[in-house]
Amino acid sequence: MARIIVVTSGKGGVGKTTTSAAIAMGLAKRGHKTAVIDFDVGLRNLDLIMGCERRVVYDLVNVINNEATLNQALIRDKRCDQLYILPASQTRDKDALTTEGVGKILEELAKDFKYIVCDSPAGIERGATLAMYFADDAFVVTNPEVSSVRDSDRMLGILSSKSRRAERGEDPIREYLLLSRYSPDRVKLGEMLSVDDVQEILSLHLLGVIPESKSVLNASNSGTPVILDEQSDAGQAYQDIVARYLGEDKPHRFIEEEKKGLFSKLLGRK
Amino acid sequence: MSTSSPSLQKAALEFKSTSLTVPVLLLASIDEKHIELQLQEKIAQAPEFFKHSPLLIDLQKLNGQGLDMDLQSLVKQVRDLGFLPIGIRGGNDRQNRAALDMNLPVHSLHGGNSAATHKPAAKTLAVSSEVEASKQPEQTLENKLITQPVRSGQRVYAKGDLIVTATVSAGAEIMAEGNIHVYGTLRGRALAGVPGNINSRIFCSDLQAELISIAGIYQLSDDLSPETAHKPVQISLDNQTLIIKDI
Numbered sequence: 001m002a003r004i005i006v007v008t009s010g011k012g013g014v015g016k017t018t019t020s021a022a023i024a025m026g027l028a029k030r031g032h033k034t035a036v037i038d039f040d041v042g043l044r045n046l047d048l049i050m051g052c053e054r055r056v057v058y059d060l061v062n063v064i065n066n067e068a069t070l071n072q073a074l075i076r077d078k079r080c081d082q083l084y085i086l087p088a089s090q091t092r093d094k095d096a097l098t099t100e101g102v103g104k105i106l107e108e109l110a111k112d113f114k115y116i117v118c119d120s121p122a123g124i125e126r127g128a129t130l131a132m133y134f135a136d137d138a139f140v141v142t143n144p145e146v147s148s149v150r151d152s153d154r155m156l157g158i159l160s161s162k163s164r165r166a167e168r169g170e171d172p173i174r175e176y177l178l179l180s181r182y183s184p185d186r187v188k189l190g191e192m193l194s195v196d197d198v199q200e201i202l203s204l205h206l207l208g209v210i211p212e213s214k215s216v217l218n219a220s221n222s223g224t225p226v227i228l229d230e231q232s233d234a235g236q237a238y239q240d241i242v243a244r245y246l247g248e249d250k251p252h253r254f255i256e257e258e259k260k261g262l263f264s265k266l267l268g269r270k
Numbered sequence: 271m272s273t274s275s276p277s278l279q280k281a282a283l284e285f286k287s288t289s290l291t292v293p294v295l296l297l298a299s300i301d302e303k304h305i306e307l308q309l310q311e312k313i314a315q316a317p318e319f320f321k322h323s324p325l326l327i328d329l330q331k332l333n334g335q336g337l338d339m340d341l342q343s344l345v346k347q348v349r350d351l352g353f354l355p356i357g358i359r360g361g362n363d364r365q366n367r368a369a370l371d372m373n374l375p376v377h378s379l380h381g382g383n384s385a386a387t388h389k390p391a392a393k394t395l396a397v398s399s400e401v402e403a404s405k406q407p408e409q410t411l412e413n414k415l416i417t418q419p420v421r422s423g424q425r426v427y428a429k430g431d432l433i434v435t436a437t438v439s440a441g442a443e444i445m446a447e448g449n450i451h452v453y454g455t456l457r458g459r460a461l462a463g464v465p466g467n468i469n470s471r472i473f474c475s476d477l478q479a480e481l482i483s484i485a486g487i488y489q490l491s492d493d494l495s496p497e498t499a500h501k502p503v504q505i506s507l508d509n510q511t512l513i514i515k516d517i
Contacts, residue, residue, distance in 0.1 A: 150422055153439045157421030172418075200455070203419055203437055 002110035005117045006135035006173075008159075010151030012122030014143045015180040018216055019238075020119035021049045022227040023139070026242030028083035029227075032114040035074065037086040037105075039131035040121035041096060044088035050077065051223025052085055061089035064101030070108050079228070084113075094127040106134050124158055134164050137174045137245075140204065143181045144193040149201050152177075156202065176207040178241065183212040184257040195255050208241035210234050211254040289447065289465040291486050292356065294326045295348070296510075300337045302347060309351055325353040326466075330360025330379060341368040413448070420444060420458065427464075440480060449473070461488075463507070472505040473517065487512055 007020040017040075024036035038046035041061060047053040052075050058068035063086075070086075077083035086105075089096065109116050120131035132138060138159050142152040159173050160166060166173075179198060186192040195209060210216075215232030219225065227242070229235040233254060240250045299305060313320045325348060332339050345355050357375040358365065366376045412429035420426055420434060422441030432446035435453045442458035444450060450462045452474035463470030463485040472482055477499055480491050484507040498514040505514050 150441060153422040154441065156419075157424040157439075157442070160418060160421070161424065201437075201439065201457075 002113050002116055003136045004106060004110075004134050005115060005137045005139060006120055006132040007117060007139045007141060008120040008128065008132055008155055009122065009141040009148070010124060010128075010155040011143075011148045014141050014148055015210070015216070016122070016141050017045050017049050017119055018220060018226060019139060019141050019178060019180065019210075020046060020117050021225040022235075022238040023242055023245070024083060024115070024117040025077075025080060025225040026227045026238055027115045027117075027246075028077070028080045030242065030246070031082060033082045033084075033112065034115040034117065035084045035086060035109050035113045036117040036119060037131075038088035038119050039097070039127045040119065041088045041127055042090065042093045043121065044090050046119050047075075047085065047087045048223060049220050050085050050225065052077065052087075053223070056087045059087045059089040060105070061092045061096045063105055064096065064098060070105060094121070094125060097126060097130050099130060099133065102130050103134060124154065128155075129158065129162060132159055132163060132173075135159075135173050136165075137176065139176050139178050139207065140202075141178045141180055142198060142202070144179060144183075144187065144195075144198055146193070149193065149198055153202060156204070175204055176245070177202060177204040178207055178210065180210040181212045182209045182254060184255065188257055206252070207244055208237055209252060209254050210237040210241075291464060291466055292324045292326050293320075293486070294328050294466060295353075296328045296330075297332050297339065297344075298335075300332060300339045302343065305344075306347060306351075309348070313351060321352050323353055324356045326377065327355055327358045328360050329358060329362075329365060333360060333362050333365075338362070339365065341365045342372065345372060345374070414446075419454070422458070432462075438479075446470070459483075462505075468507050470507075473503075475502045476500055477503045477514070482512065484512060 005023070007016050007023070009016050020036055024034050028034040036046065036050070037060065038044050040046070047056055055075050058073035060073070062068040063070055063073050074084040074086055077085065106116060118131040118135065121127040140152050140155060142148050156175060159175060163173050165171065177198070179195060183192060187194045195206065199206060211233045213232055213234035215229050216226050216234050219229055226232065226234050227238040237254055240253065243250050297305065327344065327348070329339060341358065341361070348355055355374060357377050358369045359377040360379050361369065361376065369376050413431040413433065414426065414428035416426060416432070416434045417436060419436040420438045420442040422439045425443045426432065426445065428446040428448070430446070431448040431451070432444055433451045434444065437454035438444055438452055438456050438458040438460065440457040443461070444458065445461040445464050447464050447467060448462070449470045450460050450472045452460065455476040456474040456479045458479065459481040460472050460474070460479055461483040462472045466485050468485045470484055472484065477494070478491070482489050482505055484505065487507055487510055489512050494514070502517045503514050504517050505512055507513070
C-alpha cells in the first residue's frame with residue numbers, strides 16, 4: 001500500500017518544494033519507488049528544482065482532463081530510476097483541479113508506487129487543500145519565525161478537520177515537523193525562535209532541523225535536489241529526515257551552534 | 271382533497287430551540303433617577319451597541335434586599351432609552367404577573383438550561399415546550415472533551431463544559447455554555463458561559479490568552495496583568511468584573 005505524503009506549510013517561501021524534491025529523491029535513492037506531484041498549478045517550480053523542466057510534455061491538469069494518460073505525464077528522473085515527477089500545469093489555475101480527478105490519479109499511482117509526495121502550494125485554498133486531502137502523512141515545513149509558525153498551526157487545524165481521513169473518521173494524518181532555514185547562531189542572539197519555542201507552540205513530532213545553507217540555493221539553481229549534495233549540511237539534514245521517517249533512530253543535528261575550529265576559522269568555512 | 275393537500279406538502283414552519291447572548295440589567299437600586307442617570311452614562315459609552323438592544327431585567331438582587339420595584343415604570347423607562355426588554359427574571363409574584371400583563375416573558379434564574387425557563391412560554395406556546403422538554407436530557411450531557419491541540423483558526427463550541435487536555439493555539443476560539451478547562455497553554459480566545467451564565471469559570475494551566483470572557487464580559491491580553499500570565503489560574507466573574515486567581 002502506497003503512503004501519500006503531503007509537504008505543506010501554509011506560508012510561502014519556507015522550503016516546501018525544496019523539501020518535496022529532497023525527500024522524494026531520498027526515498028527513491030533508498031530503493032522505494034516514489035512519485036512526486038507538483039500541486040502548485042499556475043506557479044510550477046518543482047520541475048525546475050528537479051532539473052526536468054525541459055522534459056515536461058503533459059502535466060497534472062492534462063491527466064485530470066483525460067487529455068493524457070498518467071504514464072505519458074510522469075517524467076522519470078535521470079539520476080534515479082525509482083523516482084518519477086508529475087509536473088503542474090503552468091498555463092492553468094488551481095480551479096482546474098478537482099477532488100475526483102486528483103483522487104483518481106492518486107489511486108492509480110498507489111498501485112505502482114511505494115511513496116507519493118505531494119508538493120503543496122502556499123495558502124489554504126484549493127491547491128493546498130487538495131494536496132493534503134488524500135494524505136496519510138504530513139510534513140509541515142516551518143521557518144523559525146512567528147508568522148510561519150502561526151500559518152503552520154492553521155494548516156495543522158485544516159489537516160485534522162478537512163482531510164479524507166478526518167471525514168471518514170479514520171486514523172488521523174500523521175503530522176511531522178520540519179524546521180527549515182534554522183540558524184543556531186541567530187537563535188542564540190535571540191533573532192530567531194528556537195526549536196523548543198516552535199515545539200512549544202506546535203507540539204508536534206520533530207522529524208528534523210534543516211540549517212540555513214547556501215547549498216540549498218545552489219542546488220535549486222542547478223536543478224539538483226539538495227539531498228544529493230552529500231557534503232552540505234542541508235543535504236545531510238534531509239538524509240537524516242528520510243532515515244527518521246523510515247523508522248531509523250538518528251540523533252538530531254544542526255540544532256546547536258557548531259564550534260568552529262582554528263582551521264575552519266582560518267579558511268572562513270562553516 | 272384540495273383542503274388537505276397543503277398539509278401533505280413540506281411543513282410551512284418548524285420550532286427550533288436556540289440560545290443567544292443578551293445583556294442583562296442587574297438592578298441594585300430602585301431609585302429611578304439614579305437608574306436613568308447611570309443608564310444614560312452607559313449608553314453614551316457605546317450608543318450603537320445599546321440602540322434597540324434586547325434587554326433582560328434581573329430583579330433578584332432587589333428582591334433579595336427586600337426592595338420592591340415598580341416593573342411597569344421601569345419597563346417604560348428602559349424602552350424610552352431605546353432598549354427592547356425581552357423579559358424579566360428573579361421577580362416576585364406581583365412583578366411576574368405585571369410582566370405577563372405587558373406580554374413580557376418571565377425567565378428562570380438558571381442560565382436558561384433548566385426546564386423552568388420554558389414554563390412561562392409553555393402557557394402561550396405548547397408545541398415549543400414539548401420540543402424543548404424532549405431535548406432536556408441531552409443538554410445536560412453535552413460536555414465536550416478535546417484531547418488534540420486546538421489549532422489556529424479552529425473553533426470549538428460546547429453546550430456544557432469544555433475540557434481541553436492540550437494547548438489552545440493563538441487564533442483559535444473555544445466557547446462553552448458552561449465552564450472551560452484547559453490543561454495546557456491557553457493562547458487563543460476562551461469564552462465561557464456564552465449564553466449569559468455568570469457563574470461559569472475558566473481554568474487553565476498556563477494563561478497566555480488573547481481574550482478571555484465570561485458571560486460576555488471580556489478582557490483582552492493587553493489588559494491582563496503580567497502577574498497572572500504564564501501560570502495556572504482560574505477566572506471567575508464577580509460583579510461584572512473578571513477575577514483572575516492563581517490555583
